[in-house]
Amino acid sequence: MVKFIVRRLLQLIPVLLGVTIIVFSLMHLTPGNPAQIIAGESATPETVAQIEKRLGLDEPIPVQFFHFVKDAATFDFGNSWRTSLPVSTELWPKFWVTLELAIYSMIFSIVFGMAAGIISAVRQYSWADVSVMLIALFGLSMPNFWLGLMLMQWFSINLGWFPPTGWGSASQILLPVITLGTSGAAVIARMTRSSMLDVISQDYIRTARAKGLKERVITYRHALKNALIPVVTVIGLQFGGLLAGAVLTESVFSINGMGKLIVDRILARDFPVVQAGILVIAVVFVFINLLVDISYKFLNKRIDMD
């Protein structure tokens, strides 16, 4: 197990290197000179050149890349080109907001998705199953920014139950979490349902029944634990989508999170902040999937980690 975790952590290095190359190249391939943007439309070419020199933009790209990787390896992402504040000072508070949003949404997806999936599977073809799957289909097909706007329209503006924007209090958190968590809940519900249905028809469920166990015990102890294996995979993958979805949700609800920050700074060509932000997201994603892989070990005894 320890060996497995260490190996996975070492694999993180090439993954992060890959992410860095892609982000770095994308930033440098996008049209628009950062120095020009910083200096303003009317700046003289001399000023622009000066800024370029200060930021190191006059050096060849491979050299710039080398500098970036060297600093990043020591967790030094430099200062923002826009605000001159250290990148970590800019990033961390917003990172926590986004992480909170993502984690609450994940919990929302898992709780509602699994509960709905189990109900659907246990009562296959009942009205409960049909309505749950219909709602899941809606949840899946609805773009989350639109769902966010609709929720805001009904519950904040028409009914006035929740504040339409901001982040912090419980009433502010609820709508963004529903917005971001719904499509995940729908995917998890459908996955749980089909996985449960598959497991329920297995021979060992019949064995459990022949033993004289109660249906409830059969569903939760014997079926669910087996059915969870593919569901957990989906949960891990969902988390990536969640981080991406956070960008839109944050914009809709004017939440000052990392998604919003990254979008703003891409437009401002603030390379250090964008690069660091995306690296942080990649690290989180890889860690979540590491957790998923570790949880397999507990769910499926046939997996040999080492």
Add this chain to the structure above:
Amino acid sequence: MKEEIILEVSDLRTSFFDEDFEIKAVDGVSFELPKGKTLGIVGESGSGKSITALSILRLIAKNGKVVGGEILFNGKDLTKLSEREIRDIRGNDISMIFQEPMTSLNPVYTIGKQIYEALKVHQGMDKKEGDKRVVELLELVGIPSPKQRMKQYPHELSGGMRQRVMIAMALACNPKLLIADEPTTALDVTIQAQILDLINDLQEELGMSVIMITHDLGVVAETCDYVAVMYGGQVVEYQEVKELFKNPKHPYTVGLLNSMPRHDVDVDELEPIKGNVPSVRNMPKGCRFAPRCPFATELCVTELPELDRKEDGSEVRCWIYSDRWDGDPEVSVRNEERTT
């Protein structure tokens, strides 16, 4: 003195419903099982033998239902019990082992835990007591070093070992009746004999009654006291096992015996039964076996014979043995050469 009957099934009918279409998988099955004896239920795939067994414990799939008949276990009709009452019987008074030991155990729990579950639910044993009993049971079914084995997961055991675990689980609460649904079909031949011997020995030791479901007449000869031969969802013949081999009555039973290799009779070629098992969706109107029966007459094709009880206690579902037989009065279903 009449033997005590532990299980009496009469005119059992189990159907599956596909939309509005009724599939009669079991259509009038009757047999009885004296206490402490073994009854073999024999038939080809699709004859309804497994469904009969599953009907006894009410374990048939959701779209299936017992639509008629009685299953008297110690005088109680199992078809009329509440869900709770039948649950108390499952794994306790009546246990079942299945055909597929590879998939019949839950892969995510240790075998010890899976056996203990039955002890906990029916006898309220705590973990410590339960562990002791699990070790006892594993020893009983011949699993070496049970203390270590009980902590293993199913995938760490071979097929034969898993079937032993299934048997240990079935025996956990000292059942009065053990239903074994093709317990050896999925196992290697050498392991088959071991498992059958094990079941036989345990039956003697514990005084259980056993229902052995199989398509293998060799297994029947080795283990059973009585045999019910099933065809097309019905019992066509019920006999004591020695009589069945010596003096089979139904043409289908004769066909089965003729298609089985034997070491005591020298024949050049085995004789298969011609044709195929009828589809459950399209059962013949008369005798289910008539389309494949070499003796079939007009009567056989148009009218279904009853399962008729003879004086010697045997039962047969065939017009040949009735007063209304319209074929050759001297007909002999037996091929003398083969069935001596």
